Amino acid sequence: MIGIDELILELTIIHKQLNKLFFNSELSDVKITIERALNRKRRKLGSFDMSNKWSDNLKHITIYTAALNANYYKIIEILLHEMCHQYNFENNLIDTENNGRHNKRFKKIGEKVLLQFLEPYPKYMGYAFTTYSDQLKFVIDNKLDFNKNVFKIVHKDSEPSIEGYSKRKTYKCKCGTRISNSNLELKIMCLECNTIFKY
Incomplete structure (x- = not known):
């Protein structure tokens, strides 16, 4: 049986590989967690926590259980979305407004790492809604070394196929x-x- 610990380990390995491929290994190590979102109606799929309140002093990337739908492309895209926030934070660039709106700084790095921006999107959220592009799928299939079987986990919070952050x-x-x-x-x-x- 596949467990959450195995998935977290694979995501940590993938973080290192994506860091090397897209960010020239400039990103610091992070702790990856999988949690159930407090507000499940918002369909939030991931988050980057830049606080230094954790005892290990690591930044955290959280993948929410709503994303666990056995689609490894989507789960890796969510990780990469959060890595864009990490990159901007570590380079002192503000990419998100107080209301959660993702600005052009986020879009710039998102395009660099082959994220596809969903349209139409609510203007008040800016560039928050992303998915994987065909180019990113190619990178995932041909440049990353990971165990795809671990991504077969499906959580009851997820939908069969989540293509956006909201329905x-x-x-x-x-x-x-x-x-x-x-x-x-x-x-x-x-x-x-x-x-x-x-x-």
């Missing part, structure tokens, strides 16, 4: 008003035409 639903009423929401099912009424919005 948006659009609701429409009879008068044509539209509402887009990424939360759970909604039951709301339009005050203009007095009908319930349909998904």
Whole structure:
């Protein structure tokens, strides 16, 4: 049986390989953890923690259980997304605003490491939504040495195939008003035409 410890070990090995391939081995070592997101409705898949509050004094990259869907391309892309934050932090570049918006500094390094930016994306999030490009898939398949079997872990928080950070639903009423929401099912009424919005 494959366990979380094996996955963390593989991700640590992959971090070192990606560091060499894309960052000229300039990134410091990090501790990689897998955790369940506190707010599972937001569909957050990863995070980079730059604080020095940990006893080991290492920065942390967390992969959230929502990402564990047996798609090793996606899991590695999430790791690389967080490594972009690590690179910018270690080079004193602010790439994320207080509201979580990813700015052009993040996009610049993301493009360098072959991340693909999803569109349409909410303008208020900037360049936060990424996925793996065909070029990155090639690198993963041909330049990285790792055990793909370890990535067969599927967590109950995950979806069969997560291509973005959120799954948006659009609701429409009879008068044509539209509402887009990424939360759970909604039951709301339009005050203009007095009908319930349909998904």
